Amino acid sequence: MTTQPAEPAPRRGRGRPGHDQAAVLRAAVELFNRKGYDATSMGDLAKELGLTKPAIYHHVTGKEQLLGQALDDALDELTAVVTEAFREQTGRSAYERLREVVRRSVEVLVAHQPSVTLLLRVRGNSEVELAALERRRWLDDRLAALVTDAVAEGALRDDVPATLVSRLLFGMVNSLVEWYRPDGAYDRAMVADAVTAIAFDGLARHETRV
Amino acid sequence: MTTQPAEPAPRRGRGRPGHDQAAVLRAAVELFNRKGYDATSMGDLAKELGLTKPAIYHHVTGKEQLLGQALDDALDELTAVVTEAFREQTGRSAYERLREVVRRSVEVLVAHQPSVTLLLRVRGNSEVELAALERRRWLDDRLAALVTDAVAEGALRDDVPATLVSRLLFGMVNSLVEWYRPDGAYDRAMVADAVTAIAFDGLARHETRV
Structure with missing residues (x-):
């Protein structure tokens, strides 16, 4: 853009x-x-x-209509990612599904960066914004539930509360909208790999873990 | 507030x-x-x-003065954290200093949340904002240099570019301003522990690392 x-x-x-x-x-x-x-x-x-x-005004009724369309664009994509993670519960572990959600969220953020940026800045100043915040809350709740499931199966560390893990994990993912440039040095796959590697395996080499 | x-x-x-x-x-x-x-x-x-x-107008010349003061408040604190990490180069590894910078950055974000929130939303629409962005860029460069040093020491993984690591690491830290509530469930130390644990050691238990 x-x-x-x-x-x-x-x-x-x-x-x-x-x-x-x-x-x-x-x-x-x-x-x-x-x-x-x-x-x-x-x-x-x-x-x-x-x-x-x-x-x-031939095209739109006002700026709130445009805001609503943009927020729906971002929310529909993110909702699809999360819904799919819960639909395919059989066969795949919560841990695998969480990694997949993180990877696909990165892809959505990169592909829909302008509308996701707008979504992440919404403060709830109107009905349209409040409705978007409610959909965001639903997503946050599902993501926290997925983290909880992954902890319960023994795949994730259990010394950090699941809601805090979820906040920080998707905080890292969402930070992309602030600095990612489609024409920059990192392509979508590289960023998705980096986020999942850091989040799940950590930055430290094993021998230096403290 | x-x-x-x-x-x-x-x-x-x-x-x-x-x-x-x-x-x-x-x-x-x-x-x-x-x-x-x-x-x-x-x-x-x-x-x-x-x-x-x-x-x-008895108190201030205009809103730009207030913006400048708030941005300086946030930037002075963050600059102090980063400057200290480079001053005490002798004796401590880059890895230890990076962990310390992450922990202290979390503390600054929690203690100065309103002014850091403002700083992170600055877009460069005026001289004051451009000056703040330049100071932010200096911080980003120093942080990326510290990550590079920690990789060079062999303490951090080397399969993700240092600038990308730095973006994502401080993206996770900065995401705090969007959701942290001083009266919420997590105190400052808990959040600082969670961020450093996830960033450096990862979410996955060792036996499930892929």
Whole structure:
């Protein structure tokens, strides 16, 4: 996603600008992340897209609709990852499923970085944000349950409370949105490998563990 | 820190309100974190403190001064931790000093959570923010150097690039500001122990390491 205004797309019939819903949503999410959602007006968004303010209301009812769509995008992806981990309970250990959830979460964060960034900054200032926080809480609860199961099966250390493990583990995963650059030195697989290696096996070589 | 307006303090001479600089700063940081810095006006801050807008200018020249003070508070503490780790190079291994930096960073984050939260959300929208980002970059560079030294000593795994290790390690530490509550279930020492245990020794029990 670029911070430059998009090139004007070819105009379609009836003199409408050629911006489709997806392009408006992309620009809105980028702007919300850059300026902050509360500080962004529909006028700012229209300007970013090179549209008049009336023209942008042809596409959306307001900025809250765009926020809701972006948060749903992030939440739907993360919910799919977590739901799958619980669906395939038979055959795979909780430990294996937790490693898989961590790896797939990294992939979702990298592939949907703008909308996940927005999700992680939500503070609950509106109905849309409160609904998103409730979905996040559901995810957090499922993840903590998976950690608890992995501890119960004897695969994970039991000297740190499962909810604290879950917070710190996904804190490390979520920190990606703050610094990961798709055109940077690390590709998605490299980051996923690094996160799972550090989280599950630790940084220290065995002989120096204290 | 409460989200309620403070009780009006006793008035001092000359009819000045009894808010001192520190109380104004605390209220400002809390408001910046809650509403976003760009969306917060001096009028909002005056209202939060129960002051008139002219009265608040008795204490500060504007919101950028408050932002600068809060960012300096966080940066001074973190800089002290990192500087000390490099000062005592003799006698202690890089690995020991890195573990100590992680532990002390957790303590700073917990003790200065509001100003560190603000620091971690800075995007570089003004001179003050750009200066803070430059100080953050210096810290990041020193931390990455310490990780590199610990790898070179043979104490840390060498299959993940040092800059990536540093990002993820301090990503986990920094995630604290998003969820840590001083009155919650985990005290500072418990969180510091958990972070160092997970980061350096990993979550997996030895026999299940893959």
